[in-house]
Amino acid sequence: MERRILGYGGMRHLAVFLLPATLVLGIVLVYPVLYDTFISFFHYSLLMKYLNRWVGLDNYIQMLTSRSFWYAAWISGYFTVVSVGGELVIGLFTALMLNRKFHGRAFVRSLVILPWALPTVVNGVMWRWIYDGNFGILNGVLYRLGLISHYHSWLASPFTALNMIILADIWKNWGFFTIVLLGALQTIPDSYFEAAKIDGSGFWYTLWHITIPLLKPAILVSLVMRITQAFQVFDIVYMITQGGPANGTQTLSYYIFYNAFQRLQFGSAATISVLMTGVTLVFALILIKIMYSEVEYM
Amino acid sequence: MRRLVGILVVLSLLVVMGTSLAAAKVTIRVISSDDFAPFRKSVIPAFEKLYPNIKVDFSSVGYDNLLQKELTALSADRSAYDVIDVDCIWVSEYVDMGILEPLDGYVPPSERSKIIKSLRDTFTYKGHLYVMPMFHDALFFYYNVDMLKKAGLSRPPKTWDEFVKYSKIIQQKKVAPYGSIWGWSQNEGLICYYGALLHGFGGKFFESGKPAFNKGGGLKALQWMVDSIYKWKVVDPNSITATDRDILHSLASGRVPFGFEWSFAWGVFEDPKQSKVKGKIRVGLVPSNVKGLPSATTTGPMGLSITSGSKHKAAAWKFINFLASKKNQIKQSVEYGAMPIWKSLYKSPAVLKHHPEFGVMVEQLKYAFNRPQVPYYTEFSHILQVALQKALTKKMTPKAALDEAAKKIAGLKR
Numbered sequence: 001m002e003r004r005i006l007g008y009g010g011m012r013h014l015a016v017f018l019l020p021a022t023l024v025l026g027i028v029l030v031y032p033v034l035y036d037t038f039i040s041f042f043h044y045s046l047l048m049k050y051l052n053r054w055v056g057l058d059n060y061i062q063m064l065t066s067r068s069f070w071y072a073a074w075i076s077g078y079f080t081v082v083s084v085g086g087e088l089v090i091g092l093f094t095a096l097m098l099n100r101k102f103h104g105r106a107f108v109r110s111l112v113i114l115p116w117a118l119p120t121v122v123n124g125v126m127w128r129w130i131y132d133g134n135f136g137i138l139n140g141v142l143y144r145l146g147l148i149s150h151y152h153s154w155l156a157s158p159f160t161a162l163n164m165i166i167l168a169d170i171w172k173n174w175g176f177f178t179i180v181l182l183g184a185l186q187t188i189p190d191s192y193f194e195a196a197k198i199d200g201s202g203f204w205y206t207l208w209h210i211t212i213p214l215l216k217p218a219i220l221v222s223l224v225m226r227i228t229q230a231f232q233v234f235d236i237v238y239m240i241t242q243g244g245p246a247n248g249t250q251t252l253s254y255y256i257f258y259n260a261f262q263r264l265q266f267g268s269a270a271t272i273s274v275l276m277t278g279v280t281l282v283f284a285l286i287l288i289k290i291m292y293s294e295v296e297y298m
Numbered sequence: 299m300r301r302l303v304g305i306l307v308v309l310s311l312l313v314v315m316g317t318s319l320a321a322a323k324v325t326i327r328v329i330s331s332d333d334f335a336p337f338r339k340s341v342i343p344a345f346e347k348l349y350p351n352i353k354v355d356f357s358s359v360g361y362d363n364l365l366q367k368e369l370t371a372l373s374a375d376r377s378a379y380d381v382i383d384v385d386c387i388w389v390s391e392y393v394d395m396g397i398l399e400p401l402d403g404y405v406p407p408s409e410r411s412k413i414i415k416s417l418r419d420t421f422t423y424k425g426h427l428y429v430m431p432m433f434h435d436a437l438f439f440y441y442n443v444d445m446l447k448k449a450g451l452s453r454p455p456k457t458w459d460e461f462v463k464y465s466k467i468i469q470q471k472k473v474a475p476y477g478s479i480w481g482w483s484q485n486e487g488l489i490c491y492y493g494a495l496l497h498g499f500g501g502k503f504f505e506s507g508k509p510a511f512n513k514g515g516g517l518k519a520l521q522w523m524v525d526s527i528y529k530w531k532v533v534d535p536n537s538i539t540a541t542d543r544d545i546l547h548s549l550a551s552g553r554v555p556f557g558f559e560w561s562f563a564w565g566v567f568e569d570p571k572q573s574k575v576k577g578k579i580r581v582g583l584v585p586s587n588v589k590g591l592p593s594a595t596t597t598g599p600m601g602l603s604i605t606s607g608s609k610h611k612a613a614a615w616k617f618i619n620f621l622a623s624k625k626n627q628i629k630q631s632v633e634y635g636a637m638p639i640w641k642s643l644y645k646s647p648a649v650l651k652h653h654p655e656f657g658v659m660v661e662q663l664k665y666a667f668n669r670p671q672v673p674y675y676t677e678f679s680h681i682l683q684v685a686l687q688k689a690l691t692k693k694m695t696p697k698a699a700l701d702e703a704a705k706k707i708a709g710l711k712r
Contacts, residue, residue: 046373133536134548156538158691244484245538246687261366263677 033277040270046260059271069272071247072255079166079251080230086170087226088219091177096211098178099185109182116175124239127168131155131240158248161241165249169236177222184218185211220291227287228280252276323353324613326380329368330358331600333562334433337634338621345620352613361385362485362541365676372397376607380614384429384603386420387486390673392603393423399604400426404615413639420668421601429601430618433627433636436666437494437558437595438659439584440567442575445555449473454556454582456592458498458522461556461585465532468555476534478556479549481542482523482690484683490542490596491558492686493669495519497594498586503670509707511682512700515588520689520696527690538690550575558584560598561659564635581655583662593665631656637663674710681706 040059045051063069098109115123130138133153142148155161188211196206212219234253237243243250243258250258252272260269330338335358342354359367364383371378376397384392392398405427410418414434421429441454449468455461465477481487496503499522501515510516526533534554537545542559546566549557550573557563566572567579583593602621604614620626627643630636632652637659643649650656672678685703688694694702 046369133539134534134553153536153539156535156691158693161539241539242484244687246484246691246693247684248691258680261370262680264369 036270037274039267040274042267044265044267044270046264046266055267059267060275063268063271063275068247068250068255072250072252075162075248075250076231076233076252079162079169079233080227082163083166083169083173083230083233084223084226086166087174087177088223090170090174092181092215094174094178095181095185096207098182112175112178114175115172116179118172120172120235121239123168123172124236127164127171127236128155128240130168131164155241156245158244158246161245162249165236165240168240169230169233173226176226180218180222181215184215188214217291220287224284224287224291228284231280232276323351324610325353325355326608326610326613326617327355327378328357328381328602328617329364329371329379330356330383330602331361331364331385332358333361333560334630334634334636336565337630337636341621341626341629345617348620349613349616352616354617360543362543369395372605372607376605377609378607379605380608380610381602381617382605383600384421385600386597387669387671387675387679389421389423389429390671391675393428394673397606398428399606399608399611400428401430401604401615402426404619405430412641414641416597416666416668417599417601417639420597420599420671429603430622431599431601431639432621433561433599433630434639434663435561435598435600435637436659436662437490437560437584437598438563438662439582439595440549440557440559440563440579441582442549442552442555442578443580444575444578445473445552454580455585456583458495458585458587462526462530462532465556466530469532474554476554477532478558479534479540479545479554480537480558481540481545482537482686483539483541483544484687485541486679486683487542488683488686489669489679490598492519492523492682493596493667494558494584494594495522497596497667498584498588498591500588500591504672509704512697512704517696517700518587520686520700523686524689524692524696528692538687546572549579552578558595561635561637564653564655565633568635579655581658581662583658583665586665591665593662595662595666597666597668677710678707681710 041054041056043051043053043055043059094112098105098112118126130136131154133139133151133156136154138154139148139151143151154164192210192214193206196210201210232253233251234257237249237251237254238257241249243254253276256269256272256276259265259272328338335356338358339356342356346352346354364385365388368379368382372382382397384398410427413431417431417434418427421427421431439454445468446452446454446464449464449471451464451467455464461477468474468477480491482491493503496511496516496519499515499518501513501517501519502510503516504510523533527535527537534548545557546559546563548554549559549563550567552575564579564581568576570576584595586592586594588594602618604611604618608614621630622639624640624643627636627638627640628646628648631638631643631649635653638644638649644660653659669675670678681703685694685699689696689699693699
């Protein structure tokens with residue numbers, strides 16, 4: 001049986017063909033993760049190497065009892081929930097709209113993906129200028145529309161700045177949900193919706209009881225992807241607020257950056273990254289478990 | 299006979315190869331802050347002409363990224379750069395990390411004594427000179443004389459109380475939306491601005507080795523900063539998110555009359571490509587509320603150093619020496635607004651003539667204070683920055699924020 005599937009040479013050839021990819025993944029993924037976990041047990045200063053020493057779980061204890069760490073964790077959590085939530089809702093409704101036939105639909109569909117194609121750094125710089133307190137167009141437009149009486153400094157207050165960054169992130173990423181959910185929508189036969197309509201089902205009832213359940217696999221897959229990305233957000237924080245004001249936008253990734261490259265404490269930075277990985281892993285496993293139980297029902 | 303010829307040929311080839319190796323090009327890698335990079339780049343052709351065997355590979359980054367860039371590159375490879383740009387506040391940390399080459403051998407004592415004493419002291423640590431200063435610097439008080447006149451004011455403010463009063467007049471007469479804009483975002487510049495105000499209110503950073511900024515002048519300074527935005531409304535609230543480089547265009551576009559900037563800003567204000575206020579900017583002494591102290595500001599000189607891991611130390615020194623030479627110091631001053639390192643140049647007519655505000659800037663240097671020279675400066679600065687920001691964003695009162703910072707800083711161990 002093995003011979004029939006794998007052909008001449010069988011397992012040996014398989015091993016050889018898999019070797020390059022395994023090597024690359026090993027060097028680029030496995031080794032750094034293992035080394036990172038390894039340093040998290042040390043006090044590891046980048047340049048003053050004579051201070052480096054084994055500290056066991058000290059870094060973890062210090063981190064888990066540190067207010068800064070939990071504040072950063074709260075900011076990352078809030079960012080993830082609001083940002084991904086917003087993207088999902090907007091993405092879902094746009095997908096529903098783009099599922100209908102209308103003139104220029106193909107054009108609009110291609111426009112939708114443009115923000116997502118923008119590099120995160122470029123997006124960050126762009127929004128920094130949009131939000132600028134003196135020259136930004138957000139102020140300009142709102143002022144001219146009479147919605148604000150004077151220019152606001154959008155990034156000057158910690159919580160407002162965080163929400164503005166979330167807005168910038170939602171703008172960039174909702175196209176992702178649109179594309180994934182649109183693809184999934186198109187696999188649902190029209191007859192389902194026609195039948196529902198005949199039975200007297202309204203828009204919201206159809207959406208909640210038919211469309212969304214059928215989209216569950218697609219929603220869950222895209223959620224896993226976007227949640228892990230949003231939880232690790234760094235670029236946009238670095239470009240717009242550099243973690244400020246008063247650490248109000250300091251996500252966990254930025255906190256790692258601060259520990260590693262400004263305090264030069266690589267041990268602490270490694271600890272945070274291990275903790276983040278742990279949380280993300282657990283979360284992803286839960287979502288995947290839910291997803292697979294759904295698919296079986298299908 | 300054939301063998302002899304063969305040997306001669308080989309020998310002559312070796313001689314030719316040997317001489318060409320001796321004349322082989324050496325490339326030195328230089329990393330610099332963006333601020334005076336245009337000047338440094340402009341003199342590279344002259345340098346390479348003078349030393350045809352040395353090629354300069356020059357790169358520059360914004361000041362706020364310079365520390366990280368240098369440390370991460372050098373930690374991976376000690377010879378990643380031959381010449382690095384060093385800020386006055388990094389000297390002790392860099393030396394403790396072992397990345398700087400002592401320069402005592404390159405600068406004989408006779409030459410050293412010709413450099414301004416405070417610069418020498420700033421860049422000397424544990425008895426050795428580690429950084430060759432490239433320019434002296436401090437936060438200067440730049441003001442738009444046109445806007446002052448429009449508001450009916452004949453001179454710039456001398457105290458911080460007058461500063462608020464004059465700003466209000468300017469705002470009431472609708473000459474400008476705000477009297478001033480500052481760079482109070484969470485970065486090193488914030489400490490520089492705070493330091494100027496702290497000393498201008500008679501405060502101290504440390505006293506007998508213990509933090510003293512959370513009382514007296516230090517506390518008054520932060521209260522002034524908070525009140526200037528929220529109570530008197532004379533400072534642009536965007537100051538909380540701006541860096542000292544960001545505010546340049548508010549000043550250069552003539553939007554705001556008062557600003558505190560480094561010496562390089564002069565070059566920006568006088569460059570018609572970047573500024574609409576050429577010829578309208580003057581320099582005044584930074585205000586001070588302390589009786590008997592006409593002014594108080596923060597210093598900010600920078601210099602160049604040879605890395606300890608450099609493989610071309612002699613060539614690196616030649617470049618540093620070239621930039622520090624009197625001829626180039628004059629050029630840097632006249633064309634880019636820098637303050638020279640040599641005492642004698644402060645009497646040079648060439649320097650004094652081309653920079654009309656230079657006299658005031660020299661006077662300002664007499665009232666310039668250094669930031670604390672502690673070995674853990676980066677962490678001290680970060681803790682204080684967050685505390686100042688917490689007060690500026692009204693998350694905590696100035697007293698509570700500074701007390702918290704003082705406690706954390708007192709507990710810093712190395």
